[in-house]
Amino acid sequence: MVPTPSPHERARVVVVGGGFGGLQAVKALADAPVDVTLIDRRNFHLFQPLVYQVATGALSPGEIAAPLRWVFRGQDNVRVLLAEVSEFDIDAREVVVLPAAPEVEPERIAYDTLIVAGGSAYSYFGHDEWRPHAPEVKSLESALEVRRRILQAFEAAEEVHDPARRAAWLTFVVVGAGPTGVEIAGQIAELARDTLPRDFRAMDSREARVLLVEQVDRVLTAFPESLSRRAEHSLLALGVTPMLGRRVVGIDADGVTLEHGDHTERIAARTAIWAAGVQASTLAAGLAETTGAELDRSGRVTVRPDLTLPGHPEVIALGDMVRVTDPNGEVMNLPGVAPVAMQQGRYAARVVRDRAEGRGSPPFRYHDKGNLATIGRAKAVADIRGLKLSGLLAWVTWLVVHLFYLVGFQNRVLVVIRWAISFITRGRGARLITGAD
Amino acid sequence: MVPTPSPHERARVVVVGGGFGGLQAVKALADAPVDVTLIDRRNFHLFQPLVYQVATGALSPGEIAAPLRWVFRGQDNVRVLLAEVSEFDIDAREVVVLPAAPEVEPERIAYDTLIVAGGSAYSYFGHDEWRPHAPEVKSLESALEVRRRILQAFEAAEEVHDPARRAAWLTFVVVGAGPTGVEIAGQIAELARDTLPRDFRAMDSREARVLLVEQVDRVLTAFPESLSRRAEHSLLALGVTPMLGRRVVGIDADGVTLEHGDHTERIAARTAIWAAGVQASTLAAGLAETTGAELDRSGRVTVRPDLTLPGHPEVIALGDMVRVTDPNGEVMNLPGVAPVAMQQGRYAARVVRDRAEGRGSPPFRYHDKGNLATIGRAKAVADIRGLKLSGLLAWVTWLVVHLFYLVGFQNRVLVVIRWAISFITRGRGARLITGAD
Numbered sequence: 018m019v020p021t022p023s024p025h026e027r028a029r030v031v032v033v034g035g036g037f038g039g040l041q042a043v044k045a046l047a048d049a050p051v052d053v054t055l056i057d058r059r060n061f062h063l064f065q066p067l068v069y070q071v072a073t074g075a076l077s078p079g080e081i082a083a084p085l086r087w088v089f090r091g092q093d094n095v096r097v098l099l100a101e102v103s104e105f106d107i108d109a110r111e112v113v114v115l116p117a118a119p120e121v122e123p124e125r126i127a128y129d130t131l132i133v134a135g136g137s138a139y140s141y142f143g144h145d146e147w148r149p150h151a152p153e154v155k156s157l158e159s160a161l162e163v164r165r166r167i168l169q170a171f172e173a174a175e176e177v178h179d180p181a182r183r184a185a186w187l188t189f190v191v192v193g194a195g196p197t198g199v200e201i202a203g204q205i206a207e208l209a210r211d212t213l214p215r216d217f218r219a220m221d222s223r224e225a226r227v228l229l230v231e232q233v234d235r236v237l238t239a240f241p242e243s244l245s246r247r248a249e250h251s252l253l254a255l256g257v258t259p260m261l262g263r264r265v266v267g268i269d270a271d272g273v274t275l276e277h278g279d280h281t282e283r284i285a286a287r288t289a290i291w292a293a294g295v296q297a298s299t300l301a302a303g304l305a306e307t308t309g310a311e312l313d314r315s316g317r318v319t320v321r322p323d324l325t326l327p328g329h330p331e332v333i334a335l336g337d338m339v340r341v342t343d344p345n346g347e348v349m350n351l352p353g354v355a356p357v358a359m360q361q362g363r364y365a366a367r368v369v370r371d372r373a374e375g376r377g378s379p380p381f382r383y384h385d386k387g388n389l390a391t392i393g394r395a396k397a398v399a400d401i402r403g404l405k406l407s408g409l410l411a412w413v414t415w416l417v418v419h420l421f422y423l424v425g426f427q428n429r430v431l432v433v434i435r436w437a438i439s440f441i442t443r444g445r446g447a448r449l450i451t452g453a454d
Numbered sequence: 455m456v457p458t459p460s461p462h463e464r465a466r467v468v469v470v471g472g473g474f475g476g477l478q479a480v481k482a483l484a485d486a487p488v489d490v491t492l493i494d495r496r497n498f499h500l501f502q503p504l505v506y507q508v509a510t511g512a513l514s515p516g517e518i519a520a521p522l523r524w525v526f527r528g529q530d531n532v533r534v535l536l537a538e539v540s541e542f543d544i545d546a547r548e549v550v551v552l553p554a555a556p557e558v559e560p561e562r563i564a565y566d567t568l569i570v571a572g573g574s575a576y577s578y579f580g581h582d583e584w585r586p587h588a589p590e591v592k593s594l595e596s597a598l599e600v601r602r603r604i605l606q607a608f609e610a611a612e613e614v615h616d617p618a619r620r621a622a623w624l625t626f627v628v629v630g631a632g633p634t635g636v637e638i639a640g641q642i643a644e645l646a647r648d649t650l651p652r653d654f655r656a657m658d659s660r661e662a663r664v665l666l667v668e669q670v671d672r673v674l675t676a677f678p679e680s681l682s683r684r685a686e687h688s689l690l691a692l693g694v695t696p697m698l699g700r701r702v703v704g705i706d707a708d709g710v711t712l713e714h715g716d717h718t719e720r721i722a723a724r725t726a727i728w729a730a731g732v733q734a735s736t737l738a739a740g741l742a743e744t745t746g747a748e749l750d751r752s753g754r755v756t757v758r759p760d761l762t763l764p765g766h767p768e769v770i771a772l773g774d775m776v777r778v779t780d781p782n783g784e785v786m787n788l789p790g791v792a793p794v795a796m797q798q799g800r801y802a803a804r805v806v807r808d809r810a811e812g813r814g815s816p817p818f819r820y821h822d823k824g825n826l827a828t829i830g831r832a833k834a835v836a837d838i839r840g841l842k843l844s845g846l847l848a849w850v851t852w853l854v855v856h857l858f859y860l861v862g863f864q865n866r867v868l869v870v871i872r873w874a875i876s877f878i879t880r881g882r883g884a885r886l887i888t889g890a891d
Contacts, residue, residue, distance in 0.1 A: 059886075059887065060605065060609065060885075060886065060887045061886050061887075074516075076516075077514035077515060077516035077517060078514065078515075078516075078884075078886065078888065079511075079513075079514030079515075079883060079884030079886060080514060082886050084653070084885050084886065086650075086653035086654065087653060087881065087885075090652040090653050091652065096655045096656075097653075098613075099609050099887075116609075116613050117606075117609065117887075118606060118609040118610035118612070118613045118614075119606065119610055119724075120610070120614075121610060121613040121614060124613075157886070157888055158888060158889070168497065169554075169555060169556065172497070172536050172553075172554065172555040173555035173556055173557065173558060175555070176535075176553050176555045176558040176561075177555075177557075177558060213523075215527040215528065216521070216523035216524060216527050216534075217523065218533050219533075425883070426875075427871070427872070427875045427881075427883045428883070430871055430875075431868055431871060431872070434864070434867055434868060434871070435864070435868070438863075438864045438867075444524070444864075446516060446862070446864045446865070447515075447516030448497075448521050448524075449496075449497065449498045449515065449516060449519050449521065449594070450496065450497045450498075450536075450554075451515065451594055451595060452595070
C-alpha cells in the first residue's frame, strides 16, 4: 500500500494548498529525495492572522503576502502550479486540476503521496443571502472590500445630516467574537477614536458605535474565562460594545436583527462584518467522497493519528479541514489555528521522509505553545501553557510572534515600520477607498 | 468681477482635483483668510510618477497614495468632499457635485473662486475597442490590472508547451515611448531577466520579448535627441526592443498590428500595455462650454496668463487640462508634467491671496528645473537646464527627487526600503495576482 517508487525514480509528492500547513510541508521536504508539486489557486501565501489589518487600512495587501514561487525559488525539487483542484482520482493516484493560467487545459498530476491542506472558510450558517451585506475578513479581496465599506461609511456620515441616518452609518456590527472578530472590532474602534477625528469637519467620528455580537456568553472562547473577561474590559475601554448571548437572525443593507432569549432586537447599521462560523474547505468533502472517510458537521474529514485517510496511507490531509483521531480512535480536539497546521505540515513531510527510508512514524502530537489574541494598542491576551498574560506584555508577545512567522524579510521590515508609525501617530497609512462600488 | 466678499464672510474657494496641482493650491492657501472645499472622486492623492512600479509588483498601492483627509487633517480651513463634478454653474458661481458616499443627494457648492485641476487621461486615438486588450497604467486599479496580466502571462508561459503559444505569452508590447512607456518596458524586462528566472521550472523567463512601440523616430521626445539615443541604448541593454516610427493600427486579444511606412506587421502578443496619447480631463470641456473658452484637439481649455478663464477672473484652471497663453496671447508650450501642475497650483493660491489683499498678480511663469526619466536599475536620463546626465548619476537624482515629492513620511520610508531591497536582491516584493479575471 505504501508507495515504493522504483529506485531510479524519485517519489512524487503533490501538496494542495499554500497556506500555513502546505508551506511547512513543502519546506520540510527540501532535502528529501522527492519531487514536489505545490498546487494553489493563488500565486501567494497569505499571512491570514494580519488580514484584518488590511481591512482597516493599517497594512497594505502586498505586505502580508509572499509569492509562492518566490518562497520556493531556491528549492529545486519544488514545482509551483497555479490551479484549482477539480477532482481527486484516488484510485489512479492523480489530482485533476484546472490551471489558473488562461487557456490552459485541465491537467492530471500523478502522485505517490498526496498532501491536502485546503484550510477553511467562513460559513454563514446556511444564510448565504447575508454574505453581500456582511463581507468576511479572509481573502485579500474581501479585506479590501471591508476596508472600502468602513471608510465609505465614515464618508457618508460626513455628508448625511439627518441624525438617525448618520447614526446608522456610524454603527458597525461585527459578528463573531473569536480572535478575528475581536481584532477587527478593536481596530474599527481605534480608527474612529484615534485616527479619524481630525480628518472630518461635519461629524465626530468618535460617535461611532462598534458592536461585537457573539452567540455564547463570552468573547474569545478558546481562552480561559478570566482572559475572556479581561478582553471584554479592554474592548469596552476601546469603545467596543460586546453583545454576548445574542444570535444573528437577519442581516440586510439597513441593519442586523438579533435574537436574545425571547426577544429580537433590530440594530440600524449600514456596515456589518462577518467573522463567525468556520467551514472546512470543500476539498475535505472531495476526499471523504472518494475514500469513504467520515465528514463532520463543519465539513472536516476525519484522519488517522498519522494524518492519513483510512485505507489510504498515501493520502494525508491536515490543518483546518481535518479532525485527527488519536491511537485509541478518539477525536482529538485541536483548535483551527496556524500553529496546528504548521506542525501538521512538518509532520506530513516527516511521514514522507520516514517512508522513503522504510521507517514508520509515531502518531502526530500537537505541541501547544499557547494562544494569543490582540485587542488594540498595547492590549492583548495570552495563554501560554497556563501562564495568563494580558495588557502590554501580551501585546509585545503578540507582535514578536506575528513578525517572526510573517514570511519574507521585506514584509517584516515594512510591517514593523507601519506598526511603529501607527503606534506613534495613531494613524493608519493605507486607508484608501479602492475597487468598484 | 473679482469676488469681493462682505467683510464678515470669508471668501469661499472650491478646488476640484486632489492631484499635484490641486494639492499645492490647497496647501498654499493654509494661512489665507478663505474657506477651501477640495473636491475629488477618490479619497487619496496618488503619486502618479510611481504608478508603473505598482504595475510590476515593485511597490504596493498604499505606498504611493496618501489619503486627502489625512494630508489636510491639520489645515482647519479645508473641507474635503469626495464627489464627482457633474456641472459648473458659472453664472450662479456654483459647482454641482454628486457625492461618492452612498445615497447622498447631489449638492451645489458655492464659490467665490473656483480652481479646477482635473488632470488628464490616456486616449486611445479614438479606438476605445483597444482599451480592454491594452490597459493603461494610470489609476491604481488599472495598474493592478496590468500587474495581474503581466504575472498571469508568465504563469501561462510556464504551463503552455507549444513554442508559438508560449512565445506569444512571453511577448509584451508597450505602446508609447514617453516616460511611462519607457519605465514600464524597462521594469518588465528587469522582471523577466533578473527577478523571475529562478521562480519558474518549465520555461525561461529571460526569453521574454519586450517591445516598445513609438510612432515617432525616437523615445522620450521631451528630451534632447542625444539623451533619447542614450535611453535607447539603455533599453536595448536591458532587453527592451524599441520599435520606432511605427503606428499602432490594431490591438486584439492575440496581438498588435503595426504600420511602418507601407508595411503592416503583426506581432503575436498576449499582453499589451497602453501609455500613449494624452487627453485632458472632461472637466476642461465643461469649462469651455460654459465660458466660451477655446478647446484644443487634446481637449485642453485655453486660459489667460494668470490661469483664469477669459471673461471669468473668478475661475482658474491649471495642470494637464489647460493651455496657458502668454501676455501677448501666444500659447505657451508647457509640458504635461507634475512640476508644471505644482507650480500652477501654488500660483493659483497666490492669485487668491493677492486678490484678498487687493493686489494684482504677475502672469504665471514656469521655472523649468529639468526633466528626468528612469529606465531601469542605475539607468536614467536627466536634462537639467541644459546639463545632460545619464546612467547612475541621473538615476540617483531621479530617486531623490521622487522620494522628496512623495507625500507622507511613512510612504517615503516604505518606498526607500522596497527600493533598497529590490536593488540588492533584484526582487520585486509585491507581485501578487489579485482581482477578478
